[in-house]
Amino acid sequence: MSKEITSREQDYSQWYNDIVIKANLADYSAVRGCMVIKPYGFALWENMRDVLDRMFKDTGHVNAYFPLFVPKSLFEAEEKNAEGFAKECAVVTHYRLKADPDHKGKLMVDPEAKLEEELVVRPTSEAIIWNTYKGWIQSYRDLPLLINQWANVVRWEMRTRLFLRTAEFLWQEGHTAHATKDEAVAEAKLMLEVYADFAENWMALPVIKGVKTAAERFAGAEDTYCIEALMQDGKALQAGTSHFLGQNFAKAFDVKFSDKENKLEYVWATSWGVSTRLIGALVMAHSDDDGLILPPKIAPIQVVIVPIFKGEEQKALIDAKVKDIVAQLKASGVSVKYDDSDNNRPGWKFAQYELQGIPVRLAIGARDLENNVIEVARRDTKEKKSVSLDGIASYIKNLLDDIQSNIYNKAKAYRDDHITKTDSWDEFVKLLDEKTGFISAHWDGTDETEEKIKELTKATIRCIPVNNEQEDGKCILTGKPSVQRVLFARAY
RNA sequence: CGGGAAGUAGCGCAGGCCGGUAGCGCACCUGGUUUGGGACCAGGUGGUCGCAGGUUCGAAUCCUGUCUUCCCGACCA
Structure with missing residues (x-):
């Protein structure tokens, strides 16, 4: 049992917070509701992002970047969307600070520097994007327009939780324009499939694909499709959404195109997104009372190697052998870390890497060298086994696959049973x-x-x-x- | 945004009622012994007590305000 982590039974919320903090995924910050994503957590996000980005590109999308700020007049153009977000918008009203005459060394907002028009910090980018698309789309030959952006957004949440709901978060938002309704609906459904594929096959997170009711629908959408996952406390979590926006934004921003018969038509739209919230889903779906459990396919480090030795002579022999093992693993595409630091003893390292959810741990000492074996420990089941060093790379590769499917099957069995x-x-x-x-x-x-x-x-x-x-x-x-x-x- | 709790060394906490030299455990540094599941001995370093005001000869301690976090609620695609 971990010394660091509250058990799920004792306090599920605290268990979640403990894992996020102690596994070095994220930290609190001096800004209310905003978190710092630490290097280990960000490496995880980068892996997720890279896979998704490739999937988006494989389905014909390209990346672009739109501004953080949205002029209020643009923001309010699509009324339902604007109303839906109005209560949680951060707004920029001034563009300058000045020395405060009443408080030495302090600054104050310069009342002379009030903006003519307030800028909304984007809670989502439909407005600025559709305003831009208006200038990019004239003919059916300009369609479909399939653009994604990786960005941060801000939603002024009253109550925040690390990864699950923070005031600022990272995500991707796809915004597409189409000539026909059918094509737009097909796009929204396609991206739902992409999300489900990613969740299940990469995050080992079983999801239910569905459509939202009118009450739960994205403000400004005709239909909202979603993937819903189940956490270990029996609560559901929306892991991704894809919206068929109809012609709502095209009408609000006057985006028309000439079709083949030279008739002017409004374009049809979609938008779709997943966020760093997925990391919260990952934590809550798979982890246990000893810490994080990560699916190998997106783990920042798949294998950690811990040497066990007495004296420098043994250490040198182990180093030489490990160097060879690391080379074999890397050649097989396995990411591996050799922790030969002398700061901590092996037992400490074992506990630490379990806390961080590294899928496979290898321990090697003088005894193993003699027998040409290595101790292989898997994080998901905590099984340990002595394995021959001959063909170790392919053994590990198979093991990583097995862990990936085991994590998925376990989550799926729980989900199906619930x-x-x-x-x-x-x-x-x-x-x-x-x-x-x-x-x-x-x-x-x-x-x-x-x-x-x-x-x-x-x-x-x-x-x-x-x-x-x-x-x-x-x-x-x-x-x-x-x-x-x-x-x-x-x-x- | 309402109710509750918390903030003292990097982390976890004591001290606070009853104002008077800021403590403990872990971590860290030095040396030594160790290393197959969170090592041990000895000696050390480190804190304007969240921040800002106020009361007082004197504030971690009392008062006011404020910031951040956690829990519950309302709110939330």
């Missing part, structure tokens, strides 16, 4: 409190019922799964007729 069907309101309430997870129940399709259920239970409709089975039934709350079940859960 999707419960019910047709009884009493059971619905009981399940939310006791079993937790997703509850599959009939809903009459109205905002009022959804809102009422949220009031009564704090559960929201996470999504209507794609390809949802159609089945006649009665609404869990009102008893009114329903044609399908939807997934409810308490959520982050």
